Amino acid sequence: MVVGDDESSHEEEQNPNPDAQPASDASLAAADAAVSVEGDGEIQSLARGIQEALSVGKRHRFWETQPVGQFKDAGRGGLPEGPIEPPTPLSAVRPEPYNLPALYEKMELRDVPAVTRLLREHLSLFVVAPDFDENDVEHWLLPRENVVDSYVVESPETHEVTDFCSFYTLPSSILNNQNYSVLKAAYSFYNVAAKTPLLHLMNDALIVAKQKDYDVFNALDVMHNDTFLKELKFGPGDGQLHYYLYNYRLRIALKPSELGLVLL
Numbered sequence: 001m002v003v004g005d006d007e008s009s010h011e012e013e014q015n016p017n018p019d020a021q022p023a024s025d026a027s028l029a030a031a032d033a034a035v036s037v038e039g040d041g042e043i044q045s046l047a048r049g050i051q052e053a054l055s056v057g058k059r060h061r062f063w064e065t066q067p068v069g070q071f072k073d074a075g076r077g078g079l080p081e082g083p084i085e086p087p088t089p090l091s092a093v094r095p096e097p098y099n100l101p102a103l104y105e106k107m108e109l110r111d112v113p114a115v116t117r118l119l120r121e122h123l124s125l126f127v128v129a130p131d132f133d134e135n136d137v138e139h140w141l142l143p144r145e146n147v148v149d150s151y152v153v154e155s156p157e158t159h160e161v162t163d164f165c166s167f168y169t170l171p172s173s174i175l176n177n178q179n180y181s182v183l184k185a186a187y188s189f190y191n192v193a194a195k196t197p198l199l200h201l202m203n204d205a206l207i208v209a210k211q212k213d214y215d216v217f218n219a220l221d222v223m224h225n226d227t228f229l230k231e232l233k234f235g236p237g238d239g240q241l242h243y244y245l246y247n248y249r250l251r252i253a254l255k256p257s258e259l260g261l262v263l264l
Contacts, residue, residue: 104204107150107164112138114161115152115192122192126223126260128243141166141190148189149208153196162195165205167217188219189262199228206232222259 107115116137123129130136141150146169153163166189174180186209193201202219209217219225219234220241228234241263243254 103154103156105152105154107141107143107152107166109138109142111152111161112142115141115150115164118161118164118192118194119190122194123260127254127258128245129260146171149186149212150189151205151208153201155195163193163201165191165193165201167205167209169214184213184215186214186217187262188217188225191223193224198224199231202228203232220262221256222262223257226257 112134116132116134119132119137123132132140141148143150148166148168150164150166152161154160155162167186168189170185170187172183172185174183188202188205191198191201191205206217218237219229221229243259243261243263
């Protein structure tokens with residue numbers, strides 16, 4: 001079982017099997033050292049050391065699109081002030097509306113077998129990844145309004161599904177603001193770029209999110225996401241997501257690019 005938490009909340013799980021090996025050698029050493037530790041500062045330092053020892057990957061950062069309008073007005077401080085890069089001349093700005101490719105379509109129930117095949121092939125490339133079957137894909141990825149959005153790309157010749165992208169919705173309540181009550185955020189979910197470049201696929205996802213009135217689009221730097229984050233003007237956020245494997249010893253932390261799992 002895979003569990004995860006952010007750096008503001010860490011809950012320990014009890015091992016039901018007393019004979020099972022501990023999560024890591026480092027955790028035993030840290031536990032022994034705790035007997036002689038004195039002072040709150042040293043205890044906090046020890047806790048951070050245990051967390052890093054158990055963590056599957058040490059850096060899985062959220063990346064955010066540049067905040068505009070409602071996002072900034074709500075007082076969110078994840079990004080520094082000012083543009084991520086120099087402003088683009090007005091003459092170089094692509095006019096709206098943005099047109100999606102003709103064969104970029106919302107996923108339907110009939111697409112579940114094809115999406116399952118694509119996902120299984122894609123996720124086999126990573127060290128840690130879920131094992132999706134068709135029931136999982138239907139439950140987690142079939143579009144539901146204000147929950148998850150999923151899209152497929154079909155081959156113009158064969159009409160077979162060649163690519164897939166998705167994002168889920170996680171709104172936040174805005175308190176003590178007269179102008180806004182909800183911040184609508186999209187989070188990149190599972191994406192498979194077999195024929196269409198991932199950069200183009202995610203650019204289309206951003207267009208869809210804009211058309212659906214999302215305020216911000218977030219993504220982790222797991223899987224192959226690093227190939228589009230900077231190019232599509234994402235900026236590094238200030239949050240980190242830690243992955244833990246239950247009752248499993250791992251001596252070397254995995255790189256974000258080796259993870260094929262998106263934690264909700």
